[in-house]
Structure formats: C-alpha cells, structure tokens
Amino acid sequence: MRTQEGAFVVEGTHAVRDLLTRSPEQILTIVTAHGYLPKEAESDRLARQVASIQQYSCSDIQFSKLSDLDAPQGVLAVVRQPIWDEEEILEQPTLLGVFGEQLQDPANVGAIIRTAAALNVSALWLTPESADVYHPKVVRATSGVLHRLPIFFMRDVSELIRQGCRIFTAEVPGEGTIPIDEIRTVPRKFVFAVGNESRGLSAQIRTQATTRFTIPLSREVESLNVAATVAIATFHFSRLPKSQ
Structure with missing residues (x-):
C-alpha cells in the first residue's frame, strides 16, 4: 500500500514538528486525536494552523487504530515519499x-x-x-x-x-x-x-x-x-x- 500510494506515515510530536518546519510541502495530511489538542504546544498548534495542509481530528480510540505505537502521542502525518535523481x-x-x-x-x-x-x-x-x-x-x-x-x-x-x-x-x-x-x-x-x-x-x-x-x-x-x-x-x- 505504501508503494502504491507513494506515501508513508510519520508519527509523534517531534517528527511532525520537524516536518512542518523543514518540509511542509511534503505533508499530505495531518491527523490529531481529540485528547492531544488540549496538550498541544502553542507553537505546534500555530504551525499546523498556518500550513496549507488537509487536517483531520478523531477520537482517541479511532486514532489508536490508525497508530502503529502502543502508546500513541496523538498526532501523525501522511507524507509523500521523496523522489531522487x-x-x-x-x-x-x-x-x-x-x-x-x-x-x-x-x-x-x-x-x-x-x-x-x-x-x-x-x-x-x-x-x-x-x-x-x-x-x-x-x-x-x-x-x-x-x-x-x-x-x-x-x-x-x-x-x-x-x-x-x-x-x-x-x-x-x-x-x-x-x-x-x-x-x-x-x-x-x-x-x-x-x-x-x-x-x-x-x-x-x-x-x-x-x-x-x-x-x-x-x-x-x-x-x-x-x-x-x-x-x-x-x-x-x-x-x-x-x-x-
């Protein structure tokens, strides 16, 4: 599926923050859990809001089904696979x-x-x-x-x-x-x-x-x-x- 879609998932606060800072154009979608939003750092929230990226929020239970982690942090990004020459x-x-x-x-x-x-x-x-x-x-x-x-x-x-x-x-x-x-x-x-x-x-x-x-x-x-x-x-x- 990752190969067919040409995309992959990046999870976690630090990883998504780094993508928003360095490579926002590579992000296709951001998904957050409802429980993550009250704890989100103000700088991270502002970075998400100013980015022209499709975003969704879902319940913590739904997010846990999307996540590959045993203890999800509540935020993930779907990212384009890079293409190199x-x-x-x-x-x-x-x-x-x-x-x-x-x-x-x-x-x-x-x-x-x-x-x-x-x-x-x-x-x-x-x-x-x-x-x-x-x-x-x-x-x-x-x-x-x-x-x-x-x-x-x-x-x-x-x-x-x-x-x-x-x-x-x-x-x-x-x-x-x-x-x-x-x-x-x-x-x-x-x-x-x-x-x-x-x-x-x-x-x-x-x-x-x-x-x-x-x-x-x-x-x-x-x-x-x-x-x-x-x-x-x-x-x-x-x-x-x-x-x-």
Whole structure:
C-alpha cells in the first residue's frame, strides 16, 4: 500500500514538528486525536494552523487504530515519499555512499539512514531484499530524516562500479583485509558496503571490492552491529582527504 500510494506515515510530536518546519510541502495530511489538542504546544498548534495542509481530528480510540505505537502521542502525518535523481547523484565529482546488502532489521536500516543523513553521505543503496525503508519501525528510527537522504535500490554494486565508484567492504578480519585506521585517503567517488546482520557480505560483492577493511575490536567482542559499523566507517571516511 505504501508503494502504491507513494506515501508513508510519520508519527509523534517531534517528527511532525520537524516536518512542518523543514518540509511542509511534503505533508499530505495531518491527523490529531481529540485528547492531544488540549496538550498541544502553542507553537505546534500555530504551525499546523498556518500550513496549507488537509487536517483531520478523531477520537482517541479511532486514532489508536490508525497508530502503529502502543502508546500513541496523538498526532501523525501522511507524507509523500521523496523522489531522487540517481543519475544526477552518480555524476557528482565526489561521492561517499553506503551500500547495504540484505539488511533485514528495520531498526538497523533506520539507524543507518539517520547516521548517513547526519554525516552528509551522498546516498544509500539497498538490495531489494532489505527492509522497507517506509516501514513504521524504520521511519521511527530515522527520527524524521528520510527526506534528507537519497535512497535507491540495486541488486549489486556492478552499476556503481560502471559509474566510476570504487567499492570498499566492511568485513571481519581475514586474509586481504586491513584495519580501517590504516586507510589514510579515500577516492573521490567511493561506496562502502555492509552485509546482512547474520551472514555478512556475499562473496560476489567482496570480490568486487578494491579495499576490504575491518574495525579493530576488543578480543572479547566478536563483531559490531551493522548500524554501528556504518556509523564508525562513515565518520572515519568523511574526515579523510581525497586521493588525487
């Protein structure tokens, strides 16, 4: 239904406030519960009133049926799914991208989107088997930044390579891998790939990588959560100089 309608639901006071402030043109409808209105902050009420947006109010019981939360806050927005130009992004002279292969945990996907948006990643690519980026759990985990990060779907990294991107892969230590802190420069256009929460990256993607890196860990810890891996790697790579 989300795909057919080209829309998704954003719930909660903070998330709706952020949309009204930053992207009011993306909001199709706002729904409030009767019990929310007396508690609504004056600034939020004024922001809703001045917005040229279709709005409805319903009983708390009706709202609870619309909500995906166990304890609804009483306000939600139906929002347009953003549309991005993938060709335009791939034509940029510099690019830092993230590729996720079969990332199936909505909380992880949401956290990755939030991190990537915060650290100015150019775009996120996901394989079709990954979690729906407009799933309510993903939307909540993004904390309202879905409209700030271009997201595309791609089966593998072959097209990225054809577009001039170098591929880095995040892996467990093994033959051919290097610690991330030994990487001192990065290409002008590159994408680093992370794999499925339990299986990691496929051999196909690992063999297409120009750099295979690991994140050094304590001996007592076997691996990192994939969202933590993306956060550490993005922060590290975004601060490195570009190679000539």
